[in-house]
Amino acid sequence: MREFDSECAQQHVPYALFGQTDMLARNHKEFRNSTYEFHVMMPANKVHSVLDALLKQGGDQREVESLATNPLLRWNTYRYVHAGTTLVNRDDFLHFKCRGVALEIHPVYSKGPSKIRAALSLGNHAAHLKPSVSFKFKNEKQETAYGYYRKTVQYLGEQRVANYLEGFCKKSGSLKAGRGCLETLDGAIKTVEKLDLTNTKKVSFEGLDLPVLVSYESYLKAYFGSKWKEESKKKQRPANTSAVISSATRPYKESIEAFKGIGVDFDDLDARYVKYEDLLRDVLPVSKKNTDHDYHIATLCGHRIDTYAELRGKEDELHRLIAAGNFTQAKAIMHSYLEYTDKYLKMGLGFFVSQELHDIAAAIWEHDGDKEKGAKVLSCVPPALKTRNLDETVGAFLAERSEK
Structure with a gap:
């Protein structure tokens, strides 16, 4: 984190802590067992230059991984680590913990939803970095679990989006009505992308003076608008997984054709949902009185896709073994x-x-x-x-x- 902070200062790049790291810093709490990651957000157009500079400084001791698309780890999110020190613990199938010191970087875009496709371009940058972090697995269970994190948007994207859209459309009564959901997504993306990363204050944390946004209100107002106080206090629950999934009874191929028939571009649609998940799960913190992040994803039907991704991760491991x-x-x-x-x-x-x-x-x-x-x-x-x-x-x- 010290290396990252120094490089950002040298390149005059604004950044801010967020998520649980932000909360810990504000409350002056220590990392639990020194295993937590630093999470920061920074302008998307500065990510590459900072990462490249850090890699040159660290040499073989540092690596960068471009995390794949899934509900927990975001498309175009980068993890900068000391090579070989991070382990994945997947015992709890709805959550994950990374052991070891790591820095996770989340790009924030400023061009609005009309440029949402730009989110996909960052994935290409991974080709110029080392392919992945050198994980050391304690056992086969951890190695198998790691396959869950290596899914790509091409592998999971269409099926996931098909079920999102199918669920929304079933609720609204028609496939065409489901397209209205995109306007809501774009609106949320646009407001959060207006966050000013330069409007920060320094907080002493883990021996460093690190920036956090001036207040939680900056986050909440950006997302909820003028009624952010009332909305942020609402305790919503994710939609019932089984109920929503069971509503998507149309065969997959039929769904694909139906969506294409109303002009749905799956690449664009998936990019929107991925970006929306980014904002809901990570950029938006919760109020101090409510530490449950899940209420942010109530409209996305809870953990339905989490479990599906894990299942496909298991399948991917099987295919790898068969090929070998x-x-x-x-x-x-x-x-x-x-x-x-x-x-x-x-x-x-x-x-x-x-x-x-x-x-x-x-x-x-x-x-x-x-x-x-x-x-x-x-x-x-x-x-x-x-x-x-x-x-x-x-x-x-x-x-x-x-x-x-």
Whole structure:
């Protein structure tokens, strides 16, 4: 953090702490076990120059990772770390903790929602940096969990957006009405992007004098407008996961075609949602009396996509093992994968796993001819999975294995 602060001063780049780091600094609290990350926001057009300078100073001792799109880690967010010191703890499937000293940088744009596509361009910068942080994993569980963080917008984006839009449209009664949601998103993005990062004060924290925005009101007023006091006190809860997900009953391909038919550009739509999630989860702090960040994402249906992303992260690990010819480990993970499906079915996520389950199982057991064992494992698939229309592929696959 000291290196970052010095480089920003040298380049005359404004920045401010935010999120939990901001709160800790204001309240003069210490990091818990010295494992927390510093989180800062800074102008997007200055991120590259600062990171490049830091890398040159740190040499092989420093690395930068461009974090992939998912609900917890934001697209175009960068983590600057001491190489090899950060570990991922994914024991709690709804939250994460990073162990080790790290600095997470969040770009703030100033050109408004009409330039929201610019958010995608920062992802290209990762190609000029070292590919990823050199994580040291304590065990296989941590390594598998890390796959969750490596998803890309191409892998998760369309399915996630399809369900967001489907849920909104079902509520409003028509697909076309769902497009009105974009105006709301753009409005929220535009107001928060007006934050003045130069309007800060210094706070002594961890031996450093670091900037924080002059007041929480700067955040809250930017988001809630003139009624920020009333709105920020409302205790909202995320929409019920199962209820919203179950409303998205249209087959995925049909949804895609329907959305395209009303002029929905998925790249643009996903960029908007990703940016909106950025603002809701990170840039916007909560009031001092309410430390629950989840109320900010009430309109985004809670943790539905968190669990889906984790499921796909498990799948991605399986594909990697299959490609490497490690079928023994792939089979072991397949067992835990089936345990995951039961948890997701209870949350209304069953229709996400049917085709993936079929493809993975086929790849694993068809490759080495162990069909009998494959049939036994697949017979553990929860019955509810077989009853859904979108799971006919799995049902046929299971029936075929049972006959043999």
